[in-house]
Every structure is written in C-alpha cells, then in structure tokens.
Amino acid sequence: MWLKIPNLFFAFVIVTALTLGGCAGNAIGSSSTDTNLAVTEAAQKTTDKKPTDSTQAVSVAYNASESFPEMKDLPRLEGKATVVITVGGSPITIELDGDNAPITAGNFVDLVQRGVYNGLVFHRVVRSPEPFVVQGGDPKGNGTGGFIDEKTKTERMIPLEIKPKGAEQPVYSKTITQAPVLEHKRGVVAMARSQMPDSASSQFYFTLADLAFLDGNYAVFGTVTDGMEVVDKIQQGDLIDSAKVTAGADNLKNGGK
Incomplete structure (x- = not known):
C-alpha cells in the first residue's frame, strides 16, 4: 500500500490531496499557517529514522516548561477517560x-466538557487515493481556527507531546525520530497542528489506516474502541451532534481554566 512506501512522490500525493480536500495551505494543520512542509518532512524522515537513547528524551521532557511555560496551567489528564462523540445519531467511543x-x-477532555465540539463540522475527509484521515474540531469550520478561551480572549495552544518507547516522560515541543508509544494505527485520534510544533488547539483527526510516516510528528492521544464503522462513513460537512465524557472525568486536572 502506498502509505507504507516513504518517498517524495507519495508525499507529494498526500500533500496535494489534503490541500485540495480542505483549506488551501493546510495539511494536517490547525491554523492558516502553511503546513505542507510538515507532512513532506514527516514522509522523508521515515527513510532515515534512527533509534535515539530514551534517556535523552526524558531530559528533554523535564525541560519542557522552559520552552512552553504555560504548560503548568493547561488541563491535564492523569489516567484514562472515555469520550463518546455522536455523529448522525451514531456513537463513536x-x-x-x-x-x-x-x-x-x-486539553481534549476539557474542550469536550466545555461543549466546544458540539455542532462543529468535519471540514476535511481524505479517502483518496487511499484512506487517510477524518478531521474536525475547528470552531470556524474551515481548518483555520482553534479554541478561543473566553477569559483570555486568545487561542489556547498546547505543546507537541510525544512519548518515545522506553522513556518515562513525553518529549515536548519537538518531533522525534524514535518510535513513539502511541503510534498512528488505524482508528487512533490525534491532534492537528500547523508547521509550528506547539500550535495544536482544538482540531483533531481520526486515522482511516495505519499511517506510520506520521509517527513522531503529530500527537496521538486516544483510540476508537467502538464505532469505527461510524468514522468510516463520515463525509466532509457532517456535524458532531454531541461529545460527552462518559468515564474518567475525575482524572482531569486544571479543567475549566
């Protein structure tokens, strides 16, 4: 399958499909910033990935607050949680x-509890030339927006967060070349972002296939455990009826800030 062959031709196909399928200038992006280079870089890196000592990753994680000082005030999930997203009357767990x-x-649990996702559109669905992603969560509905905090009147952004296998802590604010704990397997949920690592806000995507070339470049944070057949039927323009936390709400810290 072409997604498993890391060369520039297929990177070009991916970028072209995404650009034409949604807002121009965005790949798996969440702002008006051009993200084509981010996807191209992701595909290229699969050709020369090398294992990195996990202790190096841990040291980077401990220094994360220096590059993203707001991180200590962001919502944080300590453990597991379950969210049910309903689309066209059908649930996705x-x-x-x-x-x-x-x-x-x-961040995702907090936005769900605030009701941010209710009524939002899936603005990008890419199934051709091969199954890729279903993307939504943009309050503007066109791939250029994110969550605006009512208190600060600014867009909340979160750092890129990827935990390498063997590491005790995630790496923040940078892509990694080592294998992550949470891989881009079919049915995972991950955050969209622009070319800048720390630019994710509210946009998320479901993967429609195994997308290993995205590993280490975008933050996976969950898995569809039931209702993948609903995801497979989502069309561009479909709405999120509702999103609700059904378990694990008590594990959220700093929510509502």
Whole structure:
C-alpha cells in the first residue's frame, strides 16, 4: 500500500490531496499557517529514522516548561477517560490515554466538557487515493481556527507531546525520530497542528489506516474502541451532534481554566 512506501512522490500525493480536500495551505494543520512542509518532512524522515537513547528524551521532557511555560496551567489528564462523540445519531467511543499524553488528552477532555465540539463540522475527509484521515474540531469550520478561551480572549495552544518507547516522560515541543508509544494505527485520534510544533488547539483527526510516516510528528492521544464503522462513513460537512465524557472525568486536572 502506498502509505507504507516513504518517498517524495507519495508525499507529494498526500500533500496535494489534503490541500485540495480542505483549506488551501493546510495539511494536517490547525491554523492558516502553511503546513505542507510538515507532512513532506514527516514522509522523508521515515527513510532515515534512527533509534535515539530514551534517556535523552526524558531530559528533554523535564525541560519542557522552559520552552512552553504555560504548560503548568493547561488541563491535564492523569489516567484514562472515555469520550463518546455522536455523529448522525451514531456513537463513536474513544478511550483517551492520559498516561502517555496527559496534556493532549487533558486539553481534549476539557474542550469536550466545555461543549466546544458540539455542532462543529468535519471540514476535511481524505479517502483518496487511499484512506487517510477524518478531521474536525475547528470552531470556524474551515481548518483555520482553534479554541478561543473566553477569559483570555486568545487561542489556547498546547505543546507537541510525544512519548518515545522506553522513556518515562513525553518529549515536548519537538518531533522525534524514535518510535513513539502511541503510534498512528488505524482508528487512533490525534491532534492537528500547523508547521509550528506547539500550535495544536482544538482540531483533531481520526486515522482511516495505519499511517506510520506520521509517527513522531503529530500527537496521538486516544483510540476508537467502538464505532469505527461510524468514522468510516463520515463525509466532509457532517456535524458532531454531541461529545460527552462518559468515564474518567475525575482524572482531569486544571479543567475549566
């Protein structure tokens, strides 16, 4: 399958499909910033991935607050949580992994509890030339927006958060070349972002196939445990009826801030 062959031709096909399928200038992006290079870089890196000492990853994680000082105030999920997203009257059950992606999962749970996703559109669905992603969560509905905090009147952004296998803590604010704990397997949920690592906000995507070339470049934070057949039927323009936390709400810290 072409997604498993890391060369520039297929990277070009992916970028072209995404650009034409949604807002121009965005790949798996969450702002108006051009993200084509981010996807191209992701595909290229699969040709020369080398294992990195996990202790190096841990040291980077401990220094994360220096590059993203707001991180200590962000919502954080300590453990697991379950969210049910209803589309066209049919439920999609997602298990969120706060053990391996606490900030990313915590941000998502907080937005669900605020009702941010209710009524939002899936603005990008890419199934051709091969199954790729279903993307939504943009309050603007066109792939250029994110969550605006009513208190600060600014867009909340979260750092790129990826935990390498063998590491005790996630790496923040940078892509990695080592294998992550949470891989881009079919049915996972991950955060969209622009070319800048720390630019994810509210946009998320479901993977429609195994997408190993995205590993280490985008933050996976959950898995569809039931209702993948619903995801497979989502069309561009379909709405999220509702999103609700059905378990693990007590594991959210700093929510509502």
